[in-house]
Amino acid sequence: MKLFDVYPINEINITRAKGSYVWDDKDVKYLDMYGGHAVISIGHTNPHWVKRIEDQLNKIGFYSNSIQIPLQQQLAEKLGKISGKEEYQLFLCNSGAEANENALKLASFYNGRKKIIAFTKAFHGRTSLTVAATDNPNIVAPVNETDNIVFLPFNNEDTLQEYFNDQGKEISSVIIEGIQGVGGINIANDSFLQKIRSLCNEYNAVFIADSVQCGYGRSGKFFSQDYAGVKADIYSMAKGMGNGFPVGGIIIAPHIKPKHFMLGTTFGGNHLACAAALAVLEVIESENLMSNAQKVGEHLMNELKNITELQNVRGRGLMIGFDVPEELKELKKNLLFKYHIFTGEAKPNVIRLLPSLALTIEEADHFLKAIKEEIKNIISSSTLVNQE
Secondary structure: OOOOOOOOOOOOOOEEEEEOOEEEOOEEEEOOOOHHHHHHOOOOOOOOHHHHHHHOOOOOOOOOHHHHHHHHHHHHHHHHHHHHOOOOOOEOOOOHHHHHHHHHHHHHHHOOEEEEEEEOOOOOOOOHHHHHHHOOHHHHHHOOOOOEEEEEEEOHHHHHHHHHHHHHHHHHEEEEEEEEEEOOOOEEOOHHHHHHHHHHHHHOEEEEEEEEOOOOOOOOOHHHHHHHHOOEEEEEEOHHOOOOOOEEEEEEEOOOOOOOOOOOOOOOOOOOHHHHHHHHHHHHOOHHHHHHHHHHHHHHHHHHHOOOOEEEEEOOOOOOEEEEEEEEEOOHHHHOOOEEOOOOOOOEEEEEEEOOOOOOOHHHHHHHHHHHHHHHHHHHHHHHHHHH
């Protein structure tokens, strides 16, 4: 049997990792400025995280949600404290798509409606509803197509107001990333998020803050939507929540009431997942990683803005993107294969940086030195070719 070929793969075999670095099977060391799609929040193989999982594995790895699992309540309390959302309720699952799927379903249960507002360049997942709410027709199968979802322009308050004026009583929820990840590091304006909040209040719609990639401290605040000074009704989480251990969840405002069997999961909130997630929160708290993300991210963005060849440097904390002009289209590939630095991308021309929240200034400077050097090399080579 061979693997189902759905991923373009770099010919690199990573065999071990520590902090912000990974090593391949030839013992080549790489700086990880992408964190495995924003998953590595506290650094690869963080010792506290490893010990938490090991200790739990030696007790019990799994049993079902039909019994008490005190770790779930411990996680809820720690998450409430660090996120500042202590009055919310936690439902645990396994992935970001599953978190958003449950959020959209719960919103519909709450108000009995079907219409969902999503936005241009949104990415919310690959499950049935979430892929339909993702602005990429190439990954939407015919069976996923639905008239229940409408895409409105991102950050356009007038269009949003007009749609609510026309369809407000039919709208179940509005789902939005505080910072679009796959869409290219596009930041939702504070005023736009405030507009969503006021319209949802007015029409009894549910404000869903997709925080799968832009949450868990990555932006310098626990949820990037917190910059707008508003509270969503549901926040979805995953990626950085487990530092590589599969875990996801939604936190739900108190006015949305639970009912037995309205949501469910086999593996969500299992003992190992809770241990991993608790370790992440404990390290974020003890090492002040949200503050570090803000400090190191600001340093990175300031320095990147001084590189005149790069365009539209933007982001918050350690969620950073910039546009690469056509003449530098080999930059991402060269950073990986010449300088051994992993970065991410968003088609067609955006490089994304999503490193561990524990990234140091020294590690950031290593990246900055490499990118400056390679830009100079590419421009120099291009000049030589043109002269010939």
